[in-house]
Amino acid sequence: MAFFSKIKESLTRSREKIKEQMNVILDRGPALDDDFWEGLEEVLILADLGGQAAMDVVEDLQDKATRLALPDAYAVLDYLNDTIAEQFVEDDKDILGPAPACILFVGVNGSGKTTTVGKLAKENHDAGRTVVLGSADTFRAAAIEQLEVWSKRADVEMCARERGSDPASVCYDTIERGEAIGADLILIDTAGRLHTSTDLMRELQKVVSVVRKRSTLPVYTVIVIDATTGQNGLSQAREFNKALDLDGVIVTKLDGSAKGGIALAISKDLELPILKLGTGEGLDDLKDFDAHEYAAGLVGDYGRTASEGDEDAEAEDFEAEQTDELEDFAEEEEVDFEDEISEDVEELIEEAAEEPEAAEEPEVAEEPEPEFEPAADEDFDEDYDEDDFYEIDVEDEFEDEAEEADEADEASAEESEDDEESDDEPESEGESDGEAEEEQETWGKKLKRFFIG
Numbered sequence: 001m002a003f004f005s006k007i008k009e010s011l012t013r014s015r016e017k018i019k020e021q022m023n024v025i026l027d028r029g030p031a032l033d034d035d036f037w038e039g040l041e042e043v044l045i046l047a048d049l050g051g052q053a054a055m056d057v058v059e060d061l062q063d064k065a066t067r068l069a070l071p072d073a074y075a076v077l078d079y080l081n082d083t084i085a086e087q088f089v090e091d092d093k094d095i096l097g098p099a100p101a102c103i104l105f106v107g108v109n110g111s112g113k114t115t116t117v118g119k120l121a122k123e124n125h126d127a128g129r130t131v132v133l134g135s136a137d138t139f140r141a142a143a144i145e146q147l148e149v150w151s152k153r154a155d156v157e158m159c160a161r162e163r164g165s166d167p168a169s170v171c172y173d174t175i176e177r178g179e180a181i182g183a184d185l186i187l188i189d190t191a192g193r194l195h196t197s198t199d200l201m202r203e204l205q206k207v208v209s210v211v212r213k214r215s216t217l218p219v220y221t222v223i224v225i226d227a228t229t230g231q232n233g234l235s236q237a238r239e240f241n242k243a244l245d246l247d248g249v250i251v252t253k254l255d256g257s258a259k260g261g262i263a264l265a266i267s268k269d270l271e272l273p274i275l276k277l278g279t280g281e282g283l284d285d286l287k288d289f290d291a292h293e294y295a296a297g298l299v300g301d302y303g304r305t306a307s308e309g310d311e312d313a314e315a316e317d318f319e320a321e322q323t324d325e326l327e328d329f330a331e332e333e334e335v336d337f338e339d340e341i342s343e344d345v346e347e348l349i350e351e352a353a354e355e356p357e358a359a360e361e362p363e364v365a366e367e368p369e370p371e372f373e374p375a376a377d378e379d380f381d382e383d384y385d386e387d388d389f390y391e392i393d394v395e396d397e398f399e400d401e402a403e404e405a406d407e408a409d410e411a412s413a414e415e416s417e418d419d420e421e422s423d424d425e426p427e428s429e430g431e432s433d434g435e436a437e438e439e440q441e442t443w444g445k446k447l448k449r450f451f452i453g
């Protein structure tokens with residue numbers, strides 16, 4: 001059961017980092033003085049929101065504080081999440097919306113392009129759309145095979161040429177194939193490249209311009225940014241944007257990052273919408289972006305009104321989750337444990353009943369179990385350590401055993417009388433067999449009572 005959204009969960013590290021710094025300024029007191037505003041701006045910059053976004057958020061909050069006559073820091077912080085959310089650029093073109101489109105994915109090496117293309121292919125195929133993938137990463141070893149794996153997982157077609165061929169030709173083929181089958185969505189994976197390499201960026205420009213000329217569907221270029229790269233992600237996005245005039249951003253690896261604020265820095269700086277968020281390596285770990293959800297996950301709550309209710313709810317959810325898990329665990333373990341014990345005990349009882357020779361062992365055959373003989377209280381105190389008996393009620397146990405031992409004695413006495421009348425078997429052997437059977441029964445009862453209760 002998911003109590004936190006995957007996005008909120010993925011932003012945990014970023015949120016905790018902000019919380020630590022925010023608590024420092026709140027510890028100084030709730031006054032709305034210069035120290036508070038400067039401290040707040042610093043917290044936002046350190047949270048990777050970027051200088052511009054941090055300044056704009058603080059100015060906006062100062063306006064609200066004046067306009068609404070907010071009394072203190074807590075009242076201001078009630079507006080922090082919404083103010084941050086308002087800074088994100090909206091996706092006016094609805095790039096990943098229902099309209100048919102051809103989308104190129106670009107970015108530095110390892111940012112998550114191929115994985116993102118695969119996840120999107122799955123999501124759109126599941127939504128009933130016809131999707132075609134193009135593997136325009138003809139440079140990296142195994143890049144084509146990697147996308148092929150995703151195309152199979154998503155159950156969509158893929159176009160490729162051999163490694164080393166012209167990526168623009170692959171794009172051409174893919175668009176042609178997409179048109180032939182009436183695809184709603186053409187997703188093209190490109191080779192990762194350093195944003196600082198002029199040659200590689202020029203090559204990419206060529207690819208994008210071929211696609212723009214050839215495609216009859218609207219063409220969008222989307223950069224994939226790894227959230228763990230923080231401010232370097234902003235530099236990457238700037239360079240790619242200069243070269244390609246980007247349309248949108250997908251931020252990946254949010255799950256492993258403490259620099260979630262970078263999404264706002266990029267959106268704000270480049271005036272680009274965030275389209276999706278990568279929250280893991282699985283097929284379903286690509287989430288829609290919602291500015292308010294994101295801001296709440298990134299910052300948490302400090303304001304007077306929001307915080308208490310929300311944190312209480314979180315604590316309750318967490319507690320309920322733990323209780324459910326413990327109950328499930330206990331149920332499973334108990335069932336298995338009981339089954340095992342019952343089976344073991346039944347086997348022991350059966351074995352004991354089937355194998356009377358076991359009773360011929362000297363201590364069983366010759367002695368009627370001294371530890372079960374009734375003992376005087378003073379003897380008991382001297383000879384037994386109560387710890388040896390764990391949770392068994394010692395007195396009851398001894399009374400029971402005494403009764404059983406008495407019964408066993410009587411039974412064997414009767415049998416030996418019978419045996420004396422008959423000369424078929426030697427006296428000692430007959431006595432020993434009778435005792436042995438009684439012993440087995442006594443053991444059986446004892447084991448059954450001990451394990452099963």
Ligand SMILES: Nc1nc2c(ncn2[C@@H]2O[C@H](COP(=O)(O)OP(=O)(O)OP(=O)(O)O)[C@@H](O)[C@H]2O)c(=O)[nH]1
Pocket residue numbers: 107108109110111112113114115116137140143190191192193252253254255256277278279280281285
């Ligand atoms: N934790 C996590 N890992 C991710 C996410 N997205 C991608 N990855 C992992 O990041 C690694 C690189 O992903 P790729 O999709 O190969 O990246 P790429 O941009 O295509 O890489 P190149 O083609 O070499 O440029 C893989 O191990 C992915 O499983 C994400 O959202 N979260």
Ligand SMILES: [Mg+2]
Pocket residue numbers: 113114115137143189190191192
């Ligand atoms: Mg790749």
